[in-house]
Amino acid sequence: MRAGLVFGEALSGLRRNASMVISVVLVTFVSLTFVGAAMLMQLQIGTMRTFWADRAQVQIYMCSSLSQVPTCANGVATQEQIDGVRAKLDSDSLAPLISDLQFDSAEQAYQDAIDLLGEEYNGILTADQIGAQFRITLADPTKSAVISEAFSGSDGVEEVKDQLQYLEPLFSALTVATYVAVGIAGLMLIAAVLLISTTIRLSAYARRRELGIMRLVGASNRFIQTPFILEGVFAALIGSVLASVAVVAGVQFGVQDYLRSRIPFVATWVDTADVLVVIPVLIGIGIVLAALSAGFAIRRWLRA
Numbered sequence: 001m002r003a004g005l006v007f008g009e010a011l012s013g014l015r016r017n018a019s020m021v022i023s024v025v026l027v028t029f030v031s032l033t034f035v036g037a038a039m040l041m042q043l044q045i046g047t048m049r050t051f052w053a054d055r056a057q058v059q060i061y062m063c064s065s066l067s068q069v070p071t072c073a074n075g076v077a078t079q080e081q082i083d084g085v086r087a088k089l090d091s092d093s094l095a096p097l098i099s100d101l102q103f104d105s106a107e108q109a110y111q112d113a114i115d116l117l118g119e120e121y122n123g124i125l126t127a128d129q130i131g132a133q134f135r136i137t138l139a140d141p142t143k144s145a146v147i148s149e150a151f152s153g154s155d156g157v158e159e160v161k162d163q164l165q166y167l168e169p170l171f172s173a174l175t176v177a178t179y180v181a182v183g184i185a186g187l188m189l190i191a192a193v194l195l196i197s198t199t200i201r202l203s204a205y206a207r208r209r210e211l212g213i214m215r216l217v218g219a220s221n222r223f224i225q226t227p228f229i230l231e232g233v234f235a236a237l238i239g240s241v242l243a244s245v246a247v248v249a250g251v252q253f254g255v256q257d258y259l260r261s262r263i264p265f266v267a268t269w270v271d272t273a274d275v276l277v278v279i280p281v282l283i284g285i286g287i288v289l290a291a292l293s294a295g296f297a298i299r300r301w302l303r304a
Contacts, residue, residue, distance in 0.1 A: 020199040021235045027195055028239025028290075029246070031188030032282045036247035038181035039278045044270050045174050048167075051268045056164040057135045058147045060085060060157060064106070064131030067158045074155070076106075076128050081156025085134060088150065097146060100137035109133055131158065189289060192239075196232045196290055197297035204228060204301045225298045232294030233287055240286030244279045251275050 062082060063072035088094060089101060104112065110127040117125075138144060144162040151157050255269050 020195070020202065021231075024192065024195050024199055024232070024235040024290075025239040025242070027188060027192040028236045028286055029242040031185050031192050032240055032243035032286055033246045034181045034185035034188060035285065036243060036278050036282050037250070038178050038185060039281065040247065040251065040270050040274060041174055041178040041181065043274050043277075045171055045178070047268045047270065048266060049171060052164060052167055056141060056162070056167070057137050058144050059161045059163070060134040060136070060147075060151055061159045061161070062106075062132040062134075063156050063158045065126075065128040067131070069158055071153060071155050072158050077132060077156035077158075081154075082132055085151065085154070085157065089134065089136070094147070094150060097138055097140065097143050098136055099139040102135040104133050104135065106130055106132045189285075192236070193289055193293040196236065196293045199235070200228050200232055200294045200297040201301050203231060204298060225295065228298040229291055229294045232290040236286040236290030237283070240283040243282050243286075247278060247282070248272075248275055 062077035062085070063069075063075065065076050067075075086103065089098065106127045109130045109132060110125065113125060113130055114122055136147060138147070141164055144164065148160045148162065151160050251270055251272070251274070256271065259266075260269055
């Protein structure tokens with residue numbers, strides 16, 4: 001009976017302040033949607049980084065007839081220079097860092113270029129203009145600088161490229177977007193906390209006569225405060241559920257149905273399993289913030 005009375009008072013308060021409750025729901029919904037988006041972007045960045053780190057290669061381009069760097073002053077890389085690079089890669093200092101090593105001769109690299117560009121380039125490009133190359137997959141992608149330092153400036157080597165470096169601008173852009181989402185979410189959460197506090201105070205003011213009677217008959221502060229805290233929690237819970245639905249819809253329709261088909265080179269995207277991790281966090285944040293802000297507001301009002 002006591003619990004029923006408390007819940008009844010909380011529902012009565014929600015009905016009396018319907019417009020303010022709707023405002024709390026909407027602000028909570030928007031703020032937690034941004035929080036969910038930020039969390040999913042961080043998960044996406046981690047997923048992409050792991051995927052490409054396992055596949056990105058360090059490529060050593062040997063000199064071709066078109067090379068203009070000082071290490072290619074003698075023209076196309078000789079067989080002796082190519083063998084020197086291979087021997088260095090097979091040495092005791094570098095071999096433990098390499099999980100896979102592939103070598104494409106100038107002819108192989110030329111044929112790959114023709115297959116990529118089309119047969120119309122067959123009479124334009126020649127094999128000596130492409131140059132041989134080594135493709136290295138590292139056991140630890142963070143050690144790519146070791147390969148670059150070992151061969152940069154070597155005779156016969158035109159350039160050493162780390163494919164993972166080309167993805168860093170993408171990761172940086174996504175990280176900035178995450179920070180923006182977190183910033184907006186933070187501001188909206190502050191607004192939600194202030195709005196919940198204001199709603200609770202207005203609700204308490206509207207029921208000041210009832211609260212006075214409850215005090216006179218000996219009701220405890222906890223019994224008086226609980227319905228007001230539940231009001232804030234109920235409103236925030238509705239907003240949290242709506243934010244969770246928005247996150248699920250965003251992943252399903254925005255990521256799985258749209259981005260996956262539009263950006264084929266990204267093979268891994270956040271999915272339902274990631275959403276199931278995010279949803280409890282969103283609901284937890286909404287409930288905890290609402291309970292704390294509502295509890296603080298009603299305690300201050302009762303002391304006034």
